Structures are given as C-alpha cells and as structure tokens.
Amino acid sequence: MARSSPVPAWVPADLPARPGVYQFEDALGTPIYVGKSVNLKRRVRGYFYGGGPSDERMAMMVRLARGVTILRTGTDLEALLEEAERIERHRPAFNRALKNRSRGWYIEIDWGDPFPRLRIVKSRRKPRAQYFGPFRGRRVPSEAARLAEKVFRLRSCSGTIRPDTSVSPCLQHGIDLCTAPCVGLVGVDSYRKQLRAAVRVLADREAAAEAILRCQAQRDAALAAGSIQSATGLEQRLMWLYELEDYRTVLERPQVERSWLIVLPGAESGTGVLLPMARGRVLPRQRVRWDAEGWQECVDRVCYEVRIEEPRAESVFAPAELTPSLIVTAWLARRAPEEGHAFDLDRLDSTAIVEALCQAAPNREAEAA
Numbered sequence: 001m002a003r004s005s006p007v008p009a010w011v012p013a014d015l016p017a018r019p020g021v022y023q024f025e026d027a028l029g030t031p032i033y034v035g036k037s038v039n040l041k042r043r044v045r046g047y048f049y050g051g052g053p054s055d056e057r058m059a060m061m062v063r064l065a066r067g068v069t070i071l072r073t074g075t076d077l078e079a080l081l082e083e084a085e086r087i088e089r090h091r092p093a094f095n096r097a098l099k100n101r102s103r104g105w106y107i108e109i110d111w112g113d114p115f116p117r118l119r120i121v122k123s124r125r126k127p128r129a130q131y132f133g134p135f136r137g138r139r140v141p142s143e144a145a146r147l148a149e150k151v152f153r154l155r156s157c158s159g160t161i162r163p164d165t166s167v168s169p170c171l172q173h174g175i176d177l178c179t180a181p182c183v184g185l186v187g188v189d190s191y192r193k194q195l196r197a198a199v200r201v202l203a204d205r206e207a208a209a210e211a212i213l214r215c216q217a218q219r220d221a222a223l224a225a226g227s228i229q230s231a232t233g234l235e236q237r238l239m240w241l242y243e244l245e246d247y248r249t250v251l252e253r254p255q256v257e258r259s260w261l262i263v264l265p266g267a268e269s270g271t272g273v274l275l276p277m278a279r280g281r282v283l284p285r286q287r288v289r290w291d292a293e294g295w296q297e298c299v300d301r302v303c304y305e306v307r308i309e310e311p312r313a314e315s316v317f318a319p320a321e322l323t324p325s326l327i328v329t330a331w332l333a334r335r336a337p338e339e340g341h342a343f344d345l346d347r348l349d350s351t352a353i354v355e356a357l358c359q360a361a362p363n364r365e366a367e368a369a
Contacts, residue, residue: 006048010067015041018267020072021082023092024065031090033061036079040070061094072267075339077331078275081282084323104134104322107141109199114188115161115181116195117154118145123322132202134326140247144202147244151211151237152198153179154191176233201241205248212241259306260332261299261353264340275328276302278309282324295357299350306345 020040024033037043053059073079087095108119112128120142124131135141149156156172161182169180179186179194186194200207215238222231262275270290276283283305288298332342343353 007045008048011044011048012068012070015044015070016072017041018072019074019076019079020070020267021079021086022068022070023086023090024061024094025067025069026064027066029067031086031092032064033058033092033094034083034086034090036076036083038076038079040072044068044070057094057096074265074267074271074273077262077327077339078264078273078285080327081275081285081324084327088323104136104326105138105141106131106133106135107145107202109195113160115155115191117156117158118148118198120145130199134322134329136326144244144247147240148198148202150177151201151240151244152194153177154195154198155181157182201244208241208245208248212238212245215241259310259345260328261302261306261343261345262328262332262340263343263357274298274302276306277325277328278306280325280329281309281321282328283309295354296350299353299357303345303350303353 017039019036019038021034021036022040022044023031026032035043047053047058047062052062071082073082086092104122106121106124108121108124108126108129108131110116110119110126110129112126120138133141146156148154153176155161155178157170163181163184165184167183169183169185170178172178173180173183173185179191181187181191197211201211215234219231219234219238222228222234259279260277262277264273264275266272266287272288272290274286274288286298286302331339335342341356343356348356
C-alpha cells in the first residue's frame with residue numbers, strides 16, 4: 001500500500017527546483033508568511049516533512065496555511081528584493097525574517113547645527129544633514145566617529161551648544177581632544193573647518209593619506225625642534241588616523257554613493273531584469289527579453305529615471321527603502337560575474353552599457369536556444 005504524502009493537496013505538485021519567493025496564505029487568502037529560497041520545491045515541501053517545523057511559531061503558521069503562491073526569479077538577489085517588498089507590503093503575521101536585516105546605522109552630520117557633531121543614528125531624517133552609511137551594525141560607525149573626533153578635536157557632547165565664556169572648558173579640552181566651542185574658545189567658522197576636514201578623511205582615501213603625511217611632517221618637525229610633548233601628541237593622532245584607515249573599505253561604500261544599473265538573468269530563458277539604483281535608493285525593477293534591438297530604448301529609459309530620482313535620493317531615505325538598499329549594497333560588494341552585470345552610471349553612459357550587454361547577448365541567446 002502506497003504511503004500517503006504529508007504534503008497537503010493545496011501545495012502545487014509542480015513546484016520548481018529554482019530560486020524564488022513563496023507566500024503562505026490562510027483560509028481567507030491573507031498572506032501569513034513570506035520567504036525565499038534557492039530551491040522552491042525543496043523549501044516549501046520541507047515544511048511538511050519530519051513532523052513539521054520544530055519552532056512553535058512556524059508550526060502554528062503551517063497549521064493555519066491553506067494555500068501557497070510562488071514567484072520564480074532568475075537570481076537570489078531578485079528573490080531577496082521580492083521577499084523584502086512583499087513583507088513590507090503585506091506585514092505577514094509570522095514574519096520576523098527582516099527584523100535584523102532592515103536595521104541600518106548612519107554617521108550623521110547635521111549642518112543645520114552651528115556646531116555639528118558626529119552622531120550615530122538609525123535613519124536619515126534631516127534634509128540638511130550629511131550621512132555616511134547605512135552600516136549593518138553600530139560598532140563600526142561608532143568607532144570610526146570616535147576616532148575622527150579625537151584626531152580633529154571635535155566635540156563629543158550631546159545637545160545644542162550655546163557658547164558661555166563665563167564657565168571653564170571640560171576635561172576633553174584639558175587633554176587636547178576638543179577645541180571647546182562650548183566656552184567660546186573656537187568660533188563657528190573655525191569649528192566647522194575642523195569638521196569639514198574630518199568629513200573629507202571619512203569620505204575620501206586620498207584626503208586620509210594627505211592627513212597622515214601632514215601629521216607625520218608635523219611630528220617630525222616637533223621632534224627636530226625638541227618639543228617632545230607636542231611630538232607625542234602628534235604621534236598619538238597619527239595612530240588614530242591609522243586606526244581609522246582600518247575601516248576604510250566600510251566607510252567609503254562607493255556602491256551607495258554612486259548610481260548603478262544592475263542587469264540580472266531572468267527566471268525564463270532569454271529574459272533579464274534591469275535593476276536601477278539612484279544614490280543608494282533602489283528603484284522599481286523591469287523585466288525584459290534579451291533583444292539586442294530593444295536594449296537601447298530600455299537602458300535609455302532606465303538611465304533617465306535614475307537621473308530624475310538622484311536629487312531626491314541624496315536627501316532622505318524612507319524607512320521602507322532601507323532594506324532594499326542594504327540588500328543591493330551587500331550584493332555589489334560580493335558579486336560574482338555569473339550573477340549579473342553592474343554598471344556604474346557615474347562612469348558609463350547608456351550607449352556604453354548597451355555595447356557591453358550586446359557583447360554578452362550571444363551567451364544569452366545560446367541559453368534561450
């Protein structure tokens with residue numbers, strides 16, 4: 001006698017063993033859980049074998065589920081983005097998958113403050129502020145900001161400064177780690193010049209190298225003049241600059257600051273996905289066929305949309321836009337050539353992009369044959 005399958009009849013028998021997104025729904029058709037997998041067939045059917053999920057939350061989800069829909073994708077990146085969008089749109093009751101993934105941290109410089117400081121924040125909300133990030137955790141931006149404060153003698157205190165010359169400066173000034181704007185020992189223009197120097201070092205590798213060389217020269221001059229105390233202080237600042245460079249690859253994050261056009265393989269043979277990114281903001285994807293004659297129009301249109309979006313993208317991220325940005329940023333940092341093409345729109349125009357895509361077209365046409 002044939003053994004009955006534990007998989008319910010409402011689960012499609014022809015689930016593909018390909019990447020994609022799956023969505024469990026209750027008896028009313030309401031999405032209750034969204035997930036993604038590189039193998040939809042194995043993942044969805046796996047919920048019903050071995051007595052079901054050991055986690056009580058997921059076991060409850062399986063008991064309530066009465067339907068499942070899927071969307072095939074050509075790549076894991078597209079599946080991740082589709083999963084994030086569906087969770088944001090439907091807010092399924094049993095999803096916690098994006099709880100940590102959606103968190104991001106920034107270094108914020110609020111130029112609306114006369115004496116700005118390097119703050120660590122969880123969102124970009126101030127139109128007049130400058131941001132570095134997003135970062136996946138708080139540790140790296142916090143340590144980088146603290147090092148920059150020490151090197152450039154910036155204030156680390158919280159609150160708004162109203163200079164009061166009737167009081168004495170704090171300990172930070174006494175140990176030469178702050179120029180004491182709180183007591184009027186440095187004015188707005190001079191303090192903001194210090195901060196701009198710190199921002200340049202955080203943002204640019206060459207500026208950091210110049211700062212290191214300048215600090216070395218000042219230290220050597222102090223030693224030559226017999227000023228041991230001054231040379232010791234400069235040596236300490238030099239060490240902090242070296243420590244700051246340890247975070248260079250994370251701080252620069254050129255993939256966020258630039259605009260990109262990412263071209264991914266589609267779910268079906270002979271298709272592709274255009275994924276534009278404007279200054280870190282992920283724009284809607286477009287699914288197209290690998291048609292050499294149609295590439296120019298498609299790429300021209302997408303590049304135009306990116307340029308239109310860039311001014312807004314450079315100001316403030318909405319909370320729902322952070323997760324896609326983190327997902328694509330991580331992909332850009334680790335991508336393999338076979339996973340898709342990434343074109344830097346600050347360096348290439350649409351014509352150069354189309355030429356590169358047409359060179360790859362024979363391979364795509366072979367796949368579609």
